[in-house]
Amino acid sequence: MAHFAQLKYYLAVLARNGIETxxxxxxxxxxxxxxxxxWDESILEDAKRWEEEVKNIVMLEHCPMxxxxxxxxxxxxxxxxxxNDK
Ligand code: SF4
Structure with missing residues (x-):
């Protein structure tokens, strides 16, 4: 499903840059x-949520397990x- 999410994210970027549907x-x-x-408007909400999740991870003091x-x-x-497993 990661490939599907990645494509949806690209669609959100295109939409934010003026490409309609x-x-x-x-x-x-x-x-x-x-x-x-x-295209589906919910893609913008998904992209925004993913960005927030990434920001939260980046702001962590230590890497998550x-x-x-x-x-x-x-x-x-x-x-x-x-x-670290090597
Ligand atoms: S945990 Fe690391 S190696 Fe495993 S799928 Fe996620 S990014 Fe890839």
Whole structure:
């Protein structure tokens, strides 16, 4: 679902910059599938909430505890999150 949220965030950025009802497409070439993500006003609320969550994390004095997930091994941030596990 992270890819879906990422696209929704991009749509919010486009909308904030004057693009009316932006639309995005998620493509899964290996699965030969496409998913169109249409504009919805709730996307702006989602983006605002995510930004607040990020600000709250950034303002923490210490990094939050790592939540180990099965998807971590394929995540681009793996090296950052697991640096203390080496
Ligand atoms: S590696 Fe880090 S950023 Fe990536 S999914 Fe796991 S906890 Fe989240």
């Amino acid at each position: 932006p639309t995005g497409v998620l493509e899964y070439p290996k699965l030969k599938q496409k998913e169109v993500v249409n 790592l939540t180990k997930l099965s998807l971590c091994k394929s995540c681009s941030y793996y090296e950052f999150c697991y640096i």
